[in-house]
Each structure stands twice: as C-alpha cells, then as structure tokens.
Amino acid sequence: MSSKLLGIADDFDVIIIGGGPAGATTAGLLAQRGRRVLVLDRERFPRYHIGESLIPGFMLPMEELGLTERMEAKGFERKYGGTLVWGNNEVPWNFSFSTGGKIPYSYHTRRADLDTMILDRARELGATVVEEATVKDTIEEDGRVVGVKYAVRGLPAVQETRASLVIDASGQARVIGRKYSELNWHDQLQNVAVWTYFDGCHRLPGDEWTNILIEGIKDGWFWGIPIDKGVFSVGYVTRSATASAADVSLEDLFHSEMAQTTKLKALLKDAHQTTGFRSARDWSYTNQRFHGDGWVLVGDAAAFVDPLFSTGVALATMAGSALSRVVDQVIEHPEIEEKALDRYASAYQDFFNDIRTFVEAFYDRSKTKGFYFNMAQEITDPDKKNEPKVDFVKLVSGLTGDHALFSLTFDDLVADVTSPAGADS
Numbered sequence: 001m002s003s004k005l006l007g008i009a010d011d012f013d014v015i016i017i018g019g020g021p022a023g024a025t026t027a028g029l030l031a032q033r034g035r036r037v038l039v040l041d042r043e044r045f046p047r048y049h050i051g052e053s054l055i056p057g058f059m060l061p062m063e064e065l066g067l068t069e070r071m072e073a074k075g076f077e078r079k080y081g082g083t084l085v086w087g088n089n090e091v092p093w094n095f096s097f098s099t100g101g102k103i104p105y106s107y108h109t110r111r112a113d114l115d116t117m118i119l120d121r122a123r124e125l126g127a128t129v130v131e132e133a134t135v136k137d138t139i140e141e142d143g144r145v146v147g148v149k150y151a152v153r154g155l156p157a158v159q160e161t162r163a164s165l166v167i168d169a170s171g172q173a174r175v176i177g178r179k180y181s182e183l184n185w186h187d188q189l190q191n192v193a194v195w196t197y198f199d200g201c202h203r204l205p206g207d208e209w210t211n212i213l214i215e216g217i218k219d220g221w222f223w224g225i226p227i228d229k230g231v232f233s234v235g236y237v238t239r240s241a242t243a244s245a246a247d248v249s250l251e252d253l254f255h256s257e258m259a260q261t262t263k264l265k266a267l268l269k270d271a272h273q274t275t276g277f278r279s280a281r282d283w284s285y286t287n288q289r290f291h292g293d294g295w296v297l298v299g300d301a302a303a304f305v306d307p308l309f310s311t312g313v314a315l316a317t318m319a320g321s322a323l324s325r326v327v328d329q330v331i332e333h334p335e336i337e338e339k340a341l342d343r344y345a346s347a348y349q350d351f352f353n354d355i356r357t358f359v360e361a362f363y364d365r366s367k368t369k370g371f372y373f374n375m376a377q378e379i380t381d382p383d384k385k386n387e388p389k390v391d392f393v394k395l396v397s398g399l400t401g402d403h404a405l406f407s408l409t410f411d412d413l414v415a416d417v418t419s420p421a422g423a424d425s
C-alpha cells in the first residue's frame with residue numbers, strides 16, 4: 001500500500017527512520033533547506049528516553065534549528081560543568097565548560113520534553129512526521145535502497161514509500177545498519193547501566209550547583225544529574241561481566257554500590273526514590289559501514305559510546321547537522337553521493353574515535369587529573385596549542401577545534417569526483 005492512502009505525499013527527497021535527536025535534527029535542517037523529508041518513528045511523542053545530561057557541542061545544532069530560546073523558556077536546567085570523584089586524586093575535582101571556550105553551558109533535561117521539542121521543530125520547518133510508524137524493512141531495486149516498508153499502528157496494511165535517500169536514525173534499533181553492516185564492539189566498554197530518580201535531593205555547593213556528579217567506586221561509577229528542582233537522575237554503570245558475577249539483581253547491586261559512594265550519598269541523604277528502576281545493556285560499538293547505495297547512518301544507529309561524558313545527544317545532533325548539509329548537496333548532485341557520504345563517514349568516525357579513545361583511557365582510575373588532561377591533549381591537540389586542561393574541557397564539551405565533520409564544504413565533497421557536474425554551482 002502506498003503512503004498516499006495515509007493522506008501524505010509520496011515523493012520525498014529523504015526518508016528518515018527515527019525521530020530522536022539525530023533524526024529530528026537532520027530532518028529539520030534538511031526541511032529548512034527546502035528538501036522534502038519524511039520522518040517515521042515507531043513511538044508517539046512525548047516518549048521516555050535515557051540521556052538527560054547534555055554538553056555544549058549540542059547547542060550548535062540547536063542554534064541552527066532556532067531552538068535555544070525555547071529551551072531557556074521551557075526552563076531546562078542549565079549545566080555549566082562537571083564534578084568528579086575520579087582517579088587517584090584525594091578530593092573531588094571539577095571543571096567548568098567556560099574553560100573550553102565559546103559555549104559555557106548546556107542543559108540537563110527530561111528527554112521526553114527535549115525530543116518532542118526538536119521533532120515539533122522539524123515539523124514546523126516543513127518535515128512530514130508520522131508517529132507510531134514502525135519501519136519493517138527496506139525496499140531495494142538493483143541493489144540500491146529506494147524506500148521503506150512500514151506499519152502504522154491501527155492500520156492493517158504495510159505501507160511503502162520511496163525517496164532518493166534513506167537515513168537510518170533509529171538509535172540502537174539500527175534498522176538499516178542491522179541489515180547492511182557488521183558491528184565492531186568496543187571490548188573495553190561492555191557495560192550495563194541501571195538507573196532511577198530521587199526527589200528531595202541536596203545540591204552541590206556554589207558554582208557546582210547544576211554540575212553533573214560523576215563518582216567512581218571500586219567496580220563502576222555513578223551519575224547524579226540534577227534534572228529539575230530537587231529531582232536527580234541517578235544511575236550506576238559497571239562492566240556486564242562484573243554485574244553477572246555479582247549474582248544479585250541490578251537493583252540490589254545499585255543499592256549496595258551506592259553505599260560505597262561519598263559525595264552522591266551525601267546529596268541523597270534526605271531524598272526518596274520516586275520511580276522504579278530501568279536498565280540497559282550499555283555496550284559501545286561502531287558500524288563497519290556508515291553508508292551504502294541509497295542509505296546512510298546517523299546517531300546511535302551509526303555508533304554508540306559509553307555515557308561517561310554524556311556525549312551521545314551532542315554527537316547525534318552534531319552529526320545530524322553535518323549530514324543535512326551533505327545530503328542537501330547529494331540531492332542536488334547525485335553523482336557525488338558515494339564520495340560525499342564517504343567524507344561524512346570518515347569525518348564522523350574521526351570525531352567519534354577521539355571521544356571513544358579518551359573514554360577508554362579515562363576508565364583507568366589509577367591516574368591523576370593531570371594525566372587525563374594530558375591524554376586529552378595528546379588525542380586532540382598534538383601540536384600543544386592549548387593548555388592540557390583546556391583540551392580536556394574542549395573534548396568533554398564536544399568542541400574539539402574546527403573538526404572536519406562540521407566544516408565539510410561543497411568543494412570538499414566534490415573533490416576527486418570523476419564527473420562533478422554542477423560543481424561550479
């Protein structure tokens with residue numbers, strides 16, 4: 001059955017699977033450029049999602065979408081930095097995003113609110129969004145993906161729709177990646193997370209009032225995120241193998257490990273738990289291929305890195321912004337598709353790998369903060385242009401210099417293309 005029967009057009013430039021931060025950002029920015037975009041998401045928004053603490057890099061695509069004032073008006077809690085009980089230092093230490101340069105804050109937010117805001121904005125900018133629409137499969141012709149088959153809740157027949165390009169932004173569901181690409185698992189980051197919410201929490205003192213708290217203990221670490229008013233999101237992350245060996249439920253493990261914290265325990269001493277527990281297998285991975293004939297991946301659908309530095313949503317939306325520029329050119333000049341998507345993929349992987357390499361090194365808690373700062377410099381600033389601490393903050397802000405991913409120009413995309421018709425346009 002064709003989408004026309006749903007009352008929506010059937011001639012899209014781009015179909016996007018998933019309306020989370022990656023899909024909605026890509027959709028909004030493509031629609032803003034006049035492209036005809038269809039977003040299909042299996043959920044009805046607002047829907048719950050984990051990933052509530054954001055870093056400054058996230059603010060750049062939100063500025064492009066024209067959303068920063070709305071976030072402020074909605075009252076999202078501003079986040080100015082982080083406080084860590086981590087490594088070989090005797091006392092907790094903290095960092096402020098302002099050390100890293102131009103964007104001194106980001107937000108903590110309930111993802112149901114944030115994701116709805118971005119998806120609504122994509123709609124406002126002209127994207128067609130169908131919720132409760134689950135993509136079941138791709139449509140292929142001569143080896144090229146030319147569309148998708150999807151089921152809409154309440155409708156008996158499977159729908160079909162076609163476009164020049166299909167973008168997979170389906171998060172860890174990896175609707176297209178699952179079919180066309182193998183995964184590389186990152187062996188050092190095979191973790192599990194269990195989390196819940198507490199009301200009536202104390203806050204960190206002074207300038208640290210809205211910092212995320214990251215507290216390492218012997219076998220794992222906790223996050224404490226002040227989402228709003230007195231409510232904290234509190235999660236525990238440990239290696240999957242450690243959790244299995246403990247032979248108790250994840251909930252019991254959460255409580256017994258919490259007893260080992262110092263700073264977090266103090267913030268929660270008068271608080272009460274307000275919801276049940278949620279958990280997720282939290283294994284980091286990269287798809288071996290980020291694109292193929294007629295398809296391309298973005299966000300968690302492309303690669304996922306452990307949440308230690310809260311980088312997921314920033315990566316998803318920054319990559320979505322870059323992809324919207326690349327895809328806009330690919331639609332105009334189809335002959336550059338393979339090269340242009342190659343460039344997007346390698347720039348994205350470079351950016352992702354810097355974060356992943358750093359997170360893996362940071363998990364070694366036998367070091368001091370000076371070591372971690374130097375490590376950030378080695379990875380992102382080998383010419384030592386900045387102080388190591390500045391490089392550290394830039395890295396954990398998602399703002400490591402003028403990364404290639406965010407400055408792909410039309411000339412970069414068409415360079416080496418055999419027949420760059422229209423390259424002068």
Ligand SMILES: Cc1cc2nc3c(=O)[nH]c(=O)nc-3n(C[C@H](O)[C@H](O)[C@H](O)COP(=O)(O)OP(=O)(O)OC[C@H]3O[C@@H](n4cnc5c(N)ncnc54)[C@H](O)[C@@H]3O)c2cc1C
Nearest residue numbers: 018020021022042051053135170171173299300307312313
């Ligand atoms: C324990 C944990 C803690 C985290 N903490 C943080 C944090 O503090 N900060 C941070 O930035 N990130 C965090 N993350 C990472 C963050 O959750 C993700 O990186 C982010 O949500 C990625 O956005 P996305 O748009 O790629 O995917 P998603 O947000 O997962 O969106 C994918 C969308 O695709 C839809 N979909 C799936 N399958 C289909 C289908 N077949 N058809 C149609 N639609 C489909 C889903 O309904 C969903 O809406 C955390 C992750 C974990 C596991």
